Amino acid sequence: MSAILSDDDELFNGLGSEEVITKPVPGNHMARTRKRWSSGSADKRPKIVNKLIDGVHTDVATDYISPGQLYSTESGRLFHAGKILIVLVGLPATSKTLLSVAITRYTRWLGVRTRSFHVSEYRREKARTEKGGVPNDYYSAKPGSQEGGNYRxxxxxKMTKDMTEFFDEKRGQLAVYDALNILKEDRSSIEKVFGKMNIKVLFIESVVTDPLLQKRNVDLALKSADYKGWALQDAEQDYMSRLKANKHLYEEMSPEENLSYVKYINFGEKLTVNNNNYGYLINKIVFFLMNLRDKRGRVYFARCGTSVKDKYIDDEELNEEGLNYSKVLTDLVLDLVNKRRLDANDGTSAVPRTPSAASLKERSKSPLIATSASLKRTESTGNALYRQPASGDGVDDDSFVVWTAPRKRTYDTAKYFAELGISVRQRNQLQQLHPGVVADMSDHEVKEKFTSEYQEYLRDPYHFRFSRAESYHDLAVRMEPLLLEMERMCGDILIIGHESTLRVLYGYLMAFSCSEIPRLTFTRDELIEISFGPFENKVNRIPIVMD
Known part of the structure; x- marks a missing residue:
């Protein structure tokens, strides 16, 4: 055994280790001797994807591999969890659709073949196909007419048939059933039907007692496809009639029903679990719900500024061009956030109306416009009847936080935000993908020096790793805690990072597969803005215009 040359060598290599061989060893360095993915999961060359469209509602192909998936099986089911049906329970305007989409997005990221089944989509499809009107009493859990009952x-x-087919024929593992389900007899029937198929059933009852949250849910519902072309007053009256028709019928879930359920109050303000003995995957979903919050703000993605050499090996500070980029980025993001706050503030609140085009110097006293929510919270401090100021980053819907990686040029891109008193957090998970032995090499150089490895990389750019490097899959697994932290944030977040980390975060929020993520591009002349909706996330690409 070779001798350790110094204390530093021993610290790097480990006690009693041999000297590290510095010459790279050719071959695929994926640290695995057995095949990780089943033969049925071989990743195919992807189709051209529109990176502005949320993929959370696309069908999961039988050979689909998810970005955060640790392994695959021939059955397509993971975590020894079997088949699971999640049944949402609650009145209209209780965030059921938002919950179903969020659960679908997160579990798909983990590799679970998940699909949401929305009763509203089935109803609209039936109305389009049959070209007839929907009976007025259909929206009640107990329609009064025979026509309404039959329609329902x-x-x-049809939904039950499709969910059964999803489990049996499409190798699905998790279905999310988004409907009212507010009657005990309906819930009991669902448990019996799917229990006979050896499918575990978990009910999630969404309860909203906060009037502000309920109003927001109603406002979002009025923007749905149901009310396209409607006058706002007529749409609100119609939707509130649906709520009224079911309120007196609602039977809240209780332990006496002998069902497994989660009671989810005010979108995460309080959560209780009853009779949960379904194991790891269900517990992971419950943990996800504990971190999930109603998002009022946006997520912004921006590249870091440039340095002199702009290389991975050199942890350099920003050059003059990079500093100018940072100033422009700071102005642009603050303009966008303040403009939305101005639009959101009602005319009666005493909110300071500073110009949205103010320079950094003019903004130095107050970089962000106060919102109605922040003013009310300030007025209520010390009054137990009101919600008190929160202590954590991003807990409030009017918060604004900047995340950066620890490297100098990434953190320095946010320096002007920090100078204005805005929270800037270094997150280790945002470290860019470690390139290993191919650091700072061009594609041509990699192809010349590592010919066989380069060919393997082209076949699977997401999972392949070069010697001493990370793969995108390694990066995605490393960043999972950050995904949950992002789900917990209610306000605005600006994430400044390397293109590799932005690809992974964007891939999660837009539900992309692992074959699509490495091909995403993020340039320094665009700011990416993602807004959150109950049915899908939306992307806006905003030009960054340099002086």
Whole structure:
């Protein structure tokens, strides 16, 4: 055994280790001797994807591999969890659709073949196909007319048939059933039907008692496809009639029903679990719900500024061009956030109306416009009847936080935000993908020096890793805690990072597969803005215009 040359060598290599061989060893360095992915999961060359469209509602192909997936099986099911049906329970305007989409997005990221089944989509499809009107009493959990009852039963039968087919024929593992389900007899029937198929059933009851949250849910519902072309007053009256028709019928879930359920109050303000004995995957979903919050703000993605050499090996500070980019980025993001706050503030609140085009110097006293929520919270400090100021980053919907990686040029890109008193946090998970032995090499140089490895990389750029490097899959697994932290944030977040980390975060928020993520591009002449909706996330690409 070779001798350790110094204390530093021993610290690097480990006690009693041999000297590290510095010459790279050719071959695929994926640290695995057995095949990780089943033969049915071989990743195919992807189709051209529109990176502005949320993929959370696309069908999961049988050979689909998720970005955060640790392994695959021939059955397509993971975590020894079997088949699971999540049934949402609650009145209209209780965030059920938002919950179903969020659960679908997160579990798909983990590799679970998940699909949401929304009763509203089935109803609209039936109305389009049959070209007839929907009976007025259909929206009640107990329609008064035979026509309304038949219409409702046909839709629910179709949903049950499709969910069964998803489990049996499409190798699905998790289905999310988004409907009212507010009657005990309906819930009991669902448990019996799917229990006979050896499918575990978990109910999630969404309860909203906060009037502000309920109003926001109603406002979001009025923007749905149901009310396209409607006058706002007519749409609100119609939707509130749906709520009124079901309020007196609502039977809250209780332990006496002998069902497994989660009671989810005010979108994460309080959560209780009853009779949960379904194991790891369900517990992971419950943990996700504990971190999930109603997002009022936006997520912004920006590249870091440039340095002199602009290389991975050199942890350099920003050059003059990079500093100018940082100033422009700071102005642009603050303009966007303040403009939305101005639009959101009502005319009666005493909110300071500073110009949105103010320079950094003019903004130095107050870089962000106060919102109605922040003013009310300030007025209520010390009054137990009001919600008190929160202590954590991003807990409030009017918060604004900047995340950066620890490297100098990334952190320095946010220096002007920090000078204005805005929270800037270094997150280790945002470290860029470690390139290993191919650091700072061009594609041509990699191809010349590591010919066989380069060919393997082209076949699977997401999972392949060069010697001493990370793969995108390694990066995605490393960043999972950051995804949960991002789900917990209610306000605005600006994430400044390397293109590799932005690809992974964007891939999660837009539900992309692992074959699509390495091909995403983020340039320094664009700021990416993602807004959150109950049915899908939306992307806005904003030009960054340099002086």
């Amino acid at each position: 039963r046909e839709i629910l039968r």
